[in-house]
Amino acid sequence: MKPTTYAILGQLAFRPWAAYELVKEMRRNFHYFYPRAESGLYAELKKLDQLGLARSESQTKGKKDRLVYTITEEGRKVLRDWLSTEPSSFHLEFDGLLRLFLSRFGGPGVVQNALKKTRLDSEELLGIAQKVGTEYLTGIAPAQSEIVLRACVFDFLVHYALLYKDWAINTENYLVRAGQLKEEDSIELAKDSIRTTMKKFGM
The missing domain is CATH 1.10.287 (Helix Hairpins)
Known part of the structure; x- marks a missing residue:
């Protein structure tokens, strides 16, 4: 799985997010120390849904429908297993x-x-x-x-x-x-x- 996968699962572990709000929050959180986590966010959300690591639910807010994503127990397990592995060596790209x-x-x-x-x-x-x-x-x-x-x-x-x-x-x-x-x-x-x-x- 890509770094984006774990970053998204981590955000979903805090609470459910509407797709747009999740993307905005991830760019706020990861831009300066893990920019790779910003790439392909919408596509990765759909992939997590398909894999059963997150589930999406259509909700109405005002006059608009939006997809809200929630982490599943399997998603929490995948995140927990990844967090138990050794981190990659840090590197600089300047x-x-x-x-x-x-x-x-x-x-x-x-x-x-x-x-x-x-x-x-x-x-x-x-x-x-x-x-x-x-x-x-x-x-x-x-x-x-x-x-x-x-x-x-x-x-x-x-x-x-x-x-x-x-x-x-x-x-x-x-x-x-x-x-x-x-x-x-x-x-x-x-x-x-x-x-x-x-x-x-x-x-």
């Missing part, structure tokens, strides 16, 4: 870092554009975090009952955003300084940067 890595083969502005986009993305995430954090502190978050575990996710994502933001700012300053030096001096600057990082983290 387009801006790839562009910096290959920037010598591009035109002017490649690095600056990558760093600017990284800063903007990190600031967007921090803005969302401020809103979400306020919701939990005031008791109005959609998953308020999950605050004990969600605080851990919140802490990770804020640190993640700050890591990207600080890296982008520091990298920009470092490259400006390196660009003002002779080649041999810029090499020494790079070595000093590596030494400083290794010392900082006890390597």
Whole structure:
């Protein structure tokens, strides 16, 4: 099964969801740390229904009919079995870092554009975090009952955003300084940067 399958089952384990509301909630929850869970959501819901892991029921809300999905006991078992397995190793996929890595083969502005986009993305995430954090502190978050575990996710994502933001700012300053030096001096600057990082983290 795909990661999307388990992510959907996890959301349904909390409570029944209308398809549209479930998709909206999953994009809110998983976008920044498990974006693969956002792909093919409607098709996956239908598949879960066909497999007997969830069941759908047509309900009327106002003048519209909507499909509401509920997890089945078999769905809970599949989710429980998956949660008992060992997690996959974490990995990083960062387009801006790839562009910096290959920037010598591009035109002017490649690095600056990558760093600017990284800063903007990190600031967007921090803005969302401020809103979400306020919701939990005031008791109005959609998953308020999950605050004990969600605080851990919140802490990770804020640190993640700050890591990207600080890296982008520091990298920009470092490259400006390196660009003002002779080649041999810029090499020494790079070595000093590596030494400083290794010392900082006890390597």
